[in-house]
Amino acid sequence: MLKKIDKNVYASKCPKCGHLHYPAPMRCHECKERRDPSKTVFADFEKVPLRGTCKLLTFTRVYALPDGYDLKYMNFGLVEFENGIRAAGQIMTDDLKLGMPLIAKTGVVKEVIGKDIYGLQFYPCE
Amino acid sequence: MIIDELEKRLRPVEKKLPPYPPKVITLASGEKMVVRQATRDDGPVLLETVRPLIDVERDFYDVVAARVYSELLGWYRYRVADEYCLVGTIDGVIASLVNGRTVNETTGMSYHTITIKRGLRCGAQMFAAKMEYHFEYLKQKEVLIVAESPIGYKRWMIEYQLEARPQVQHELGGVPTHVLTEPLYQAAKPRLVTGQRPVSPQLLATADEFIAPSEYPQIPGFKR
Amino acid sequence: MRNVGIVGIGHIKFGKLEFELVDIMAWTALEAMKDAGIENGIDQVFVSNMGGGIINRQCGIASALVSNLNLEPAMAELVENGPASGSSAVKLGYMAIASGLANVVLVTGGETMRSLNGWQATDFVATLLHPEAEYNYGLTLPAFAGMFTRLYMEKYGLTEQHLAMISVKNHDNAALNPFAHVRLPVTLEAIYGNPDANVINPYMAEPLRIYDMCPVSDGAASLILCNMDIANRFRKKPIRIAGIGQATDTHCVHNRKDPLELTAVKGASEKAYKMAGIGPKEISFAELHDAFSILEVAESEEIGLFERGKAKNAIELGETRVTGRIPINSSGGLKAKGHPVGATGVSQIHELVKQLRREAEPGRQVKEPNYGLAINFGGHAEEN
Known part of the structure; x- marks a missing residue:
């Protein structure tokens, strides 16, 4: 199975x-x-x-994405979780400020042939 | 004007297209690229400019140049309806040109973008000028676009997020058609469309008579 | 340990090249051999290249080069250390001679990247990131440089204008360098602050713009290294390698204590200074790894040329121009000379030698150079 x-x-x-x-x-x-x-x-x-609230340490909006991402741009950031762990991931909002709180969830970050790849995606706090 | 009866039947009925007001773009080199609409009188120098590139295989210059040549020649000799050509010049020398035509009131058709001057993104500015013409001056709702080179595909399709419409036939022979709609154009405009108007009379005068380039980065050692 | 000198240099014009990878490497190797005045007698060949396996589908490139040049039975190895492959090859060449294993070493770095489009090239370089924690997200080197820049600007008050000034300087230098890919001066007025600038010089990884980033280039460069004891056998006076340092940092950028510190650059330069018995004050000029303009700023501070946060003052005063107090990237840097990744580290040393011999072209010769320093790094400052 x-x-x-x-x-x-x-x-x-x-x-x-x-x-x-x-x-x-x-x-x-x-x-x-x-x-x-x-x-x-x-x-x-x-x-x-790795999930829950985290703090945005820095971010960028990238227009020149690597091959395979047929999007106009994507936002990326580095965050720090409450347990001190830091991670990089995709940011799912355009409204960004250094130090803002975010919620980490997981979602499809990349599609390869016949398979979805899951990873960290950061959303604004409600 | 007296036109031969047979010729009259062969010639397309032409509308008078609203003019594209000239603009000037400051390139990264500091050079000023004047963009103005070509008239039929400019035909010979445009053809002379494009012709050498027909032999350049790299980046599909050959396919694009051969097609632009035939499109411009067809226009010059009254065999294409409602075609236009916008030309970017630096000190009068042609850096890049774009052409297309109108299909009807609301729909435009982009033909080609061909750039001689490399490394300053002249082609990207000229493609943007072409879209500006369709939406802002011809007041159209959408433009049909195809790409024949991988660079063209990536640039236009991704930067403008074009809508795929493969069921619509573009005149350029069955290559999958993409469409730039007005909302997509408006979304892309701040990042992709630029240029200042009006162009000062002195600067505009440099583009009165187009000059065919004496050098082609695509053709080392070129001599006209 | 034996002293090591550089007695031959060879370079090809970076850009779009029509030759095959090994052929462009061979071209520069022959130029370096001609410069040194030798046709044979090479004990060891080190070849630096990052993408032969991925881009060219070719392995065993070092042996292929030896065979192409008829240098058998020279020892030969390929060095792959990301975009720092070039300086790693120079270091290994140094080690081979210093240890007594070889007397004459050919170091050749080369890369052909123009067969890829920009998107593919970005993806290729991104393969050096952590596969799961970075690469899979679509993260790239420009993305990390953008995030670094945002933090740096926030902390030290650097502006986009400073970065544009670096780009203008490096384009000016490249315009005078016959080996540079982009020999096209750009003006500050055109790329910064005029109404067309947002479109002419668009953001690529905010706050970095297209003129903050190196182009995609093909290219190669070569050096002939020798045991200083036999340096008088060669045509040109040797340039001594006074010090070499290398250091690494965490693979994942997020695991660095302070994301604004390039610890590996600092560590590597400290080692090199110590070995050479000099400090930053003795450095006359530097070739820095400006794959992104921000890196020139940050590296110049990490290696002690300027205090942290103060490089921007030097940029404003023009101190890093060829005519300034401490010229940086007289070659045009990666920004304008080009960055064929495997070739870059070797090309930087080529420039140091050219400057120290006073052989640079008019207009970009540094005045009275004594010590030159090069920083070549891979990834987002992982290896130096």
Whole structure:
């Protein structure tokens, strides 16, 4: 049976010291504990979904998009979540200010042949 | 004017198109590109300008130049109806030209954009001028557009977010048709259309007589 | 460790080239060999190139170059380190000679990107970003540069006008450089602040505009490096490599403590200064990696030429022009000379050598240069 698509984006938490990483490295940047996604030799890191409120650190509107994005422009930004994790993603509003609060959700960020790719999209707070 | 009876039957009935008021665009180099509408009298120099590019394979210059040549020649010799040509000149020398025609009151048809001067986005300004003519001066509601080169496709289709309308046949032979509608034009205008009016008489005088380029970046070592 | 000098330089005009990738590399290698006065005797070849596998579908380019030039059995390696591949190849050349493994090294950097359109080229370079956390979003190098610029402007009061002035300067320099891709001066009045400027110089990644970004170019450059002990065997006086430094930063830009700090640039320059036994004050001129005009500003501060936030004053005073106190990008920089990614780092050293030999074209020769410094970086300041 096909696996259900996991639409979440995760930070990964070291099982030994609790340090959060995004994206997941193969060893903890804090205590050097190793990560094993197959869980055969070591444990995998705990997955912590990245969502909820975050702060916009900086942003841009890009007109020259890479091949495959037939859009006039897209907005991108760097955000910081309340747990200190930072991430880049697409911003789904044109009304932007440095430092503004945003809500992180996940959605289709890219379509490749026969498949949707999910990632972080930031929306203005209601 | 006396016109031969047979010739009369061959010639299309022509409307008098509202004129395109000349404008001037300051290019990144600081050079002033004057954009004015060509008259039939300008025909020979336009043809002379386009002709050398018929042999340039790169970027589909050959296809575009051959077609522009035939379109302008057809217009010059009364075989195309309601065609216009806008020309961008720097110190009188032709940098880029665009042409098209009107299909009816509300619909225009874009033919081609051909640019000799490279690196200053002259072609993009001239394409924008052509759309400006259709919407602001011919007061049309939409313009049918096709692209024959990948650069043209990306530039026009994406920058203007054209609407695909493959069921409509453009005169340029079955290439999928796209449409710039008035709302799409208005949305694109602030970012893509520029130029200042009126053009000072001195500057406008430089474009009185078009001059065919003596150099073509597309043709190294060109000699006329 | 043995001292290393540069005794030969070769370059081809950047832009749209009709030759194949290895052929343009070979052209510049032959120019460098001619400059050094040699036809053979190369122990080791380092080739820098980023996109051979992706763009040209060609691997093993270093051996192909050796064979093209009939330099067998020279040792040969390809160096791929993103847009910093060129300086990495120079560094490896240095290491090979300093260690005693080789006496004469050919370093050639080359790239053919014009077979791609702008959108494809942007995508190609973006493949060096993190695949899931960055690339999949449609993020690109221009996007990161735009985000960086917004923060920098907010913090230090830099304006779009400052950036336009850098572009004008680099275009002016390139106009005098026969190897530059865009040899077309632009004027400040035309690209900034006049009624047509928003359309002539449109935003590409706000607040960066089209004249803040390097073009897509084909190109190549070569150097002949040698053990300083045998430098008198060559035609030209050697230019000594006084110091080299390299450093890396986090792959994902969001993981940097201060997104405005180019830690790798700072670290690499500190190492290079230390090795050379000099400081920023001794630098007469610099070639900086201005894939985006903002990077020239930020790098010039990270390497200590100006205090943080103060490069804008130097721009206003014209200090970074060829005639100024500390000329930057006398070649035209990546902005106007062009940025064939794998060639850039080698091309920058080509310019340093040309200037230090006083062989630059009239109008862009730096006055009495003693030390030149080049910064070549990959990604958004990941490798230097």
